[in-house]
Amino acid sequence: MDKKRIVIIGAGFGGLQVIKSLANHKDFEITVIDKRNHHLFQPLLYQVATAVLSPADIAIPSRSITTNYKNVKILMGEVDDINFDRKSVFYQNYELSYDFLIIAIGAQTSYFGNQKWPKFSYGLKNLKDALAIRRKILLSFEKAELLGDSQLAKKLMNYVVIGGGPTGVELAGSIAELSHTIIRRDFRMIDSGMTKVTLIEAGPRLLSNFSEESSSFTLKKLESRGVEVLLNSPVVDITKTEVILKDRKIETNTVIWAAGVEASPLAQKLNLKKDRSHRIVVDEYCRVESLDGVFCIGDVANFSKGLERPLPGVSPVAMQQGRYVADYIKRSVKGKPITKFEYFDKGNMATIGRTDAVAEFGIFKLKGLIGWLGWLFVHLVYQVGFKNKVSTLISWTWSYLTFRAGSRLIQEDINEV
Amino acid sequence: MDKKRIVIIGAGFGGLQVIKSLANHKDFEITVIDKRNHHLFQPLLYQVATAVLSPADIAIPSRSITTNYKNVKILMGEVDDINFDRKSVFYQNYELSYDFLIIAIGAQTSYFGNQKWPKFSYGLKNLKDALAIRRKILLSFEKAELLGDSQLAKKLMNYVVIGGGPTGVELAGSIAELSHTIIRRDFRMIDSGMTKVTLIEAGPRLLSNFSEESSSFTLKKLESRGVEVLLNSPVVDITKTEVILKDRKIETNTVIWAAGVEASPLAQKLNLKKDRSHRIVVDEYCRVESLDGVFCIGDVANFSKGLERPLPGVSPVAMQQGRYVADYIKRSVKGKPITKFEYFDKGNMATIGRTDAVAEFGIFKLKGLIGWLGWLFVHLVYQVGFKNKVSTLISWTWSYLTFRAGSRLIQEDINEV
Numbered sequence A, B: 001m002d003k004k005r006i007v008i009i010g011a012g013f014g015g016l017q018v019i020k021s022l023a024n025h026k027d028f029e030i031t032v033i034d035k036r037n038h039h040l041f042q043p044l045l046y047q048v049a050t051a052v053l054s055p056a057d058i059a060i061p062s063r064s065i066t067t068n069y070k071n072v073k074i075l076m077g078e079v080d081d082i083n084f085d086r087k088s089v090f091y092q093n094y095e096l097s098y099d100f101l102i103i104a105i106g107a108q109t110s111y112f113g114n115q116k117w118p119k120f121s122y123g124l125k126n127l128k129d130a131l132a133i134r135r136k137i138l139l140s141f142e143k144a145e146l147l148g149d150s151q152l153a154k155k156l157m158n159y160v161v162i163g164g165g166p167t168g169v170e171l172a173g174s175i176a177e178l179s180h181t182i183i184r185r186d187f188r189m190i191d192s193g194m195t196k197v198t199l200i201e202a203g204p205r206l207l208s209n210f211s212e213e214s215s216s217f218t219l220k221k222l223e224s225r226g227v228e229v230l231l232n233s234p235v236v237d238i239t240k241t242e243v244i245l246k247d248r249k250i251e252t253n254t255v256i257w258a259a260g261v262e263a264s265p266l267a268q269k270l271n272l273k274k275d276r277s278h279r280i281v282v283d284e285y286c287r288v289e290s291l292d293g294v295f296c297i298g299d300v301a302n303f304s305k306g307l308e309r310p311l312p313g314v315s316p317v318a319m320q321q322g323r324y325v326a327d328y329i330k331r332s333v334k335g336k337p338i339t340k341f342e343y344f345d346k347g348n349m350a351t352i353g354r355t356d357a358v359a360e361f362g363i364f365k366l367k368g369l370i371g372w373l374g375w376l377f378v379h380l381v382y383q384v385g386f387k388n389k390v391s392t393l394i395s396w397t398w399s400y401l402t403f404r405a406g407s408r409l410i411q412e413d414i415n416e417v
Helices: A013-022 A042-049 A127-147 A151-156 A166-186 A212-224 A265-269 A315-334 A368-382 A389-402 B013-022 B042-049 B127-147 B151-156 B166-186 B212-224 B265-269 B315-334 B368-382 B389-402
Strands: A004-009 A028-034 A038-040 A059-061 A072-076 A079-083 A088-091 A094-097 A100-103 A107-109 A158-162 A196-200 A227-230 A235-238 A242-245 A249-251 A254-257 A261-263 A280-282 A294-296 A301-303 A348-353 A356-361 A364-367 B004-009 B028-034 B038-040 B059-061 B072-076 B079-083 B088-091 B094-097 B100-103 B107-109 B158-162 B196-200 B227-230 B235-238 B242-245 B249-251 B254-257 B261-263 B280-282 B294-296 B301-303 B348-353 B356-361 B364-367
Touching: A004 A013, A004 A315, A013 A028, A013 A100, A013 A315, A042 A127, A042 A166, A072 B127, A079 A265, A100 A315, A127 A151, A127 A166, A127 A254, A127 B072, A151 A158, A158 A166, A158 A249, A166 A196, A166 A212, A166 A227, A166 A348, A196 A242, A212 A227, A212 A348, A212 A356, A212 A364, A261 A265, A280 A294, A301 A315, A348 A368, A356 A368, A364 A368, B004 B013, B004 B315, B013 B028, B013 B100, B013 B315, B042 B127, B042 B166, B079 B265, B100 B315, B127 B151, B127 B166, B127 B254, B151 B158, B158 B166, B158 B249, B166 B196, B166 B212, B166 B227, B166 B348, B196 B242, B212 B227, B212 B348, B212 B356, B212 B364, B261 B265, B280 B294, B301 B315, B348 B368, B356 B368, B364 B368
Parallel strands: A004 A028, A004 A100, A028 A072, A100 A294, A158 A196, A158 A254, A196 A227, A280 A301, B004 B028, B004 B100, B028 B072, B100 B294, B158 B196, B158 B254, B196 B227, B280 B301
Antiparallel strands: A038 A059, A079 A088, A088 A094, A107 A261, A235 A242, A242 A249, A348 A356, A356 A364, B038 B059, B079 B088, B088 B094, B107 B261, B235 B242, B242 B249, B348 B356, B356 B364
16 A cells, blocks of 8 residues: 555644654654644643743644654645645645645634734734743833832733633733732832733633633632733723723733634635634534545634534644544544544633632532642643653642742843833 | 942843842942843853753843842843943933942954944844844754755755854854754754854964863864864855855855954943953953942953953953952942952863863863863853752753753744744
8 A cells, every 4th residue: 555645734732643643654654834843832821921931841842742753754834725626735835745634723813803903912822922921021020110119110010811711811810920929029119019910801701611610719719819800891992001991991011812713824715614713614523524635623623513512722622633533544544434523521721820720520620729730730641742741740840839030031132122 | 337339230240249249238239230131141052052951041030149139129221321420320211320330241242343244144142142043043954854955955054153262162063963963863854964064263273262282172073073164264254145265155044153242332332441342441450440439340341451461251250350349349348458359260161062072270171071071060160040050950961961852942933034
């Protein structure tokens, strides 16, 4: 049998599982195209943004994950187009043919068509975003320290996070914690009482995918950490200095947008059946309907056949789909029977702050420190490609509990930012 | 006695020693102004540039070094001017008065007036420089891998380092090592034989501050690592694609300039007695002549009174001067006698590659692995502010010997660089 050519676009949670499942398999030749040189552990991105971890703690070059996979070739490039009739992927003047194609390109921040808002707020989907937020927050402390205790200093330390999902909750809790701990310890002129963190959610409760009980626990905990939470508050407009709601305006110097995502640009370009967020609709086998040998997994896929609502854009979905598709391909070339994809929901987790989290596994609900330990454990087990998990755990825990200073670097000089 | 107001400009090796020596001293109120938020362990900057270490391994926020120094205030800002008559420092619309002023602002890359050259080459004086070089080198591998084995791919992997001092030697050795190890292991289309590293030195030998013996040992070792060394080869011109020497042109995609430094911009602005490199001339007490209570230390100072040549721009000079000036100030406010500054030369060191270095301590000369261990030990002992030296040693050694992958991140997407 000729070797089958497998092309995977994207080395995120989904793509990486396909690679790992087909690694060193004699029947397949795998090419991975990614516009980044690294796999990113996205669930911890907010910790780089809030100066708890460094980029190297949550990202690892895709090449070093695949060093020993002799049938895997990695290309750093951006796919411009796909011709499904020719079975070809086009990137930077090259053409690459496939027998099987896996589209696993993930999602990007969505502002729901408000073109001005990205200018005045930060998204959080990659290392560059995270470093930009980190710089902005740390510089706001530095500038406030220069000014001392004045109205202007207070204005600098008004942080607004929009979106009450896990990312928004984690960011708001983590900014509050960072400002309280670091300002008290390392600054002389400003005090932590001057910071104000506001979390804005359009709907009636935080973490709408969690139980009511977890939502209200999270609300209470965030408030006790000094975060002002505004529910039922859709954003009307964002300007350079304000976030405008129906009934009030919030003055701020830093707005972080964690309220929506949509499929990555390539998906938006492809002429396929898609949903409102440009996600590609797939069938029960994670296949793109009517196309031969084309799969779509993870955040960029809309998998809703036979379900009440589409599967959520979380890493367990992407990983399970990745393993499923690899298995599908192996079975199909052998002519073996193939069953539909079924998602096994392992639950939801979100941290509220250091040593405080909510976690739900089926009927089990964990809160507070136990929830946080569960969160830590699950993140560890599911991290991909970090070779020495125990040493990573120690390093993370240490950074997390001791506020390791190296994560608070501003890489640029003051005259460059 | 009123508290004396001490202003220190710059938190490098020199400034930090003044701070540490006067920390928590009841007679002094210290303000430090730095345009960066971190102290940088500059001697290891080339290791970030060549993807061995991460920024957090060699930099630490100045605030976290001074957390427990209650009489020390840190400001992140850039000094615009100094009025020595008013005894005032001006920065971003603020004025700060001093009784004692320590100018410790260091040096920057100098292109000796060739204004086009910075456009076509990289300097290496801060984290941003190092990350830019790292990105450029790693991207050249990625682009070459896309192209496969062709003439163009080879062109991408031509690296030229200009300047045969310690930084140039360390960079050239480290680039050769990086390309050989990583390409062999992680790339499929290109091979390490395609890379070419050229080290260009205007003078007759490498490491001109070292003994002849160390110079020729270094030359031999670099050549055995595949680096082409060109001596007696002053650079005539640098263009977008070439480095031009008297008798030949070298085609290249990456030029790193490590051939010269000059005083930082503020020094160039001040109306003081200076040398050709704009360094401020000081007397035997590290004082700026004719000014009351003004000291200048480290790379920005020209200390040559009674010497054959000025003290070199290396960290031991800056650190010893920093401690001396702190002592001077303490003695002067108590009316105690003060002796002249004397530099105790502890020797020179440079690494050629992993487990290979030259080190000279007075009449002792160490080479090879022993030299490298000496290098490692001395860097460790002299690092400032890294709280847990043993854990840092372990982490460095580990990164250094295992090529830890996290240091090979390209922070940007391919379409952003």
